[in-house]
Every structure is written in C-alpha cells, then in structure tokens.
Amino acid sequence: MRHLDILRTLALxxxxxxxxxxxxVAQDPDETYWYASGDPTVPDGQLWATSYxxxxxxxxxxxxxxxxxxxxxxxxPLVLRLQFALDRYGLNxxxxxxxxxxxxxxxxxxxxxxxxxxxxxxxFTDKLGSWEHNLVLSENRANTIRDYMIxxxxxxxxxxxxxxYSWDVPNDYVIGDLGPLENNPLRRRVVVLEVPELR
Numbered sequence: 193m194r195h196l197d198i199l200r201t202l203a204l205x206x207x208x209x210x211x212x213x214x215x216x217v218a219q220d221p222d223e224t225y226w227y228a229s230g231d232p233t234v235p236d237g238q239l240w241a242t243s244y245x246x247x248x249x250x251x252x253x254x255x256x257x258x259x260x261x262x263x264x265x266x267x268x269p270l271v272l273r274l275q276f277a278l279d280r281y282g283l284n285x286x287x288x289x290x291x292x293x294x295x296x297x298x299x300x301x302x303x304x305x306x307x308x309x310x311x312x313x314x315x316f317t318d319k320l321g322s323w324e325h326n327l328v329l330s331e332n333r334a335n336t337i338r339d340y341m342i343x344x345x346x347x348x349x350x351x352x353x354x355x356x357y358s359w360d361v362p363n364d365y366v367i368g369d370l371g372p373l374e375n376n377p378l379r380r381r382v383v384v385l386e387v388p389e390l391r
Contacts, residue, residue: 201280239264239307249306264307267386270298271367272337274382279321281332283340295337298384299344312353313338314383317371323358331356337382352387361379 235344239249239262245361247262272295275287286292302309315334317326331354338354357365359373 196351241356264388266388267309267366269367269386270294270384272382272384273378274333274337275377276333276380279329281329281336283336292340295384296344297339299341299346302346302350303345309350309386310352310388311341311386312355312385313341313351314362314385315354315356316361316365316379316381317381318376318379319359320375326358327356330358331357334382337384342386365388 240259241262277285313334315330317330334354365383
C-alpha cells in the first residue's frame with residue numbers, strides 16, 4: 193500500500209513539474225513562434241529557409257541566427273503607360289486615367305502580400321525637349337505615382353527610391369522594344385519595380 197502512495201506522489205510531482213516547465217517556456221519572451229511561410233496573421237514576420245530547403249516564417253522580426261533567409265521571387269515590374277499632358281506631371285494631367293486601374297490592382301496586391309516589399313519608381317520621357325528638362329519632368333511624374341501609391345495605403349518606407357531618367361534607360365528598366373526615342377509615346381512611362389530589401 194505504501195508503494196502505491198509513493199507512486200501516486202511521484203506521478204503528481206512529475207505532472208506538476210511538467211506544467212511548471214511548460215508555463216515557463218510559454219512565458220519566455222524570447223521564444224520564436226513559427227508559422228507556414230506567407231501567413232498573413234504575422235505581417236512583420238521574417239522568412240527563413242530550413243536545412244531541408246523549406247521556407248518558414250518567424251514571428252520574431254530578427255529571426256534565427258543560424259538559418260539563411262528564403263529566396264524571395266520578386267514581383268514583376270509594373271509598366272504604366274500614362275499619357276500626361278504636354279510638359280505636365282500632375283495626377284489631373286493624365287489624359288488616360290483608366291491606365292491607373294493597373295496601378296490600383298498592383299497596390300492592392302502589394303498591400304495583401306504577407307511580406308514587406310521594397311519598391312523603386314522610375315520615370316522616363318521621349319527625346320522631345322532637352323535631356324536636363326526631361327530629367328526633371330520624368331522625376332516629377334514618378335513622384336506623382338509615388339504620392340498616389342502612398343495615398344492608396346502603401347507605407348512611405350516601402351518606396352525606397354524615386355528617380356527620373358529622362359530618356360536614359362538603365363538595364364533594370366528595359367521592358368521590351370520601345371522603338372525610337374523621338375516623339376514616341378511608348379517612351380513616356382513610369383515603371384514600378386520591386387527590389388531586394390535595401391539595407
């Protein structure tokens with residue numbers, strides 16, 4: 193009978209010890225909670241690749257120190273062929289406002305994405321006018337799109353850079369054959385690119 197009492201006491205002690213240790217772990221503020229990658233309930237979580245090549249999301253913003261970040265496939269560039277009035281750059285100066293529908297859809301997709309995205313915006317012109325004049329004009333048009341995106345809910349910190357390029361086209365912004373530089377509406381555009389996070 194005494195052996196049974198000892199066994200009951202030991203069993204209760206083990207259960208109590210397990211409960212206490214579980215509570216201690218659950219209340220540890222440094223514990224990392226993991227979710228399947230892309231879980232929208234953890235918008236500030238970081239994505240990390242396991243040794244098996246699986247992509248997981250950590251609720252702790254800094255994530256683990258022994259795992260590499262997941263390789264994230266960047267969003268396709270958005271090419272906006274906006275017809276601004278001659279030498280103008282305001283939102284009300286866009287002669288084809290229906291073209292903003294594509295931008296609205298892009299903005300919604302970025303907002304719905306569970307990962308933070310870094311965006312850059314580039315403005316371009318054709319070869320009418322001087323290079324210097326068009327440099328300012330293309331930057332003003334790119335800033336118009338930046339302001340529109342912020343008004344629609346994109347955090348300013350997510351737009352890493354806004355640049356006017358006049359008719360120069362960096363390799364990152366070469367989107368198909370645009371034809372001649374002179375008086376070519378295809379050259380008058382604003383391009384939104386996602387880039388790897390700038391540190």
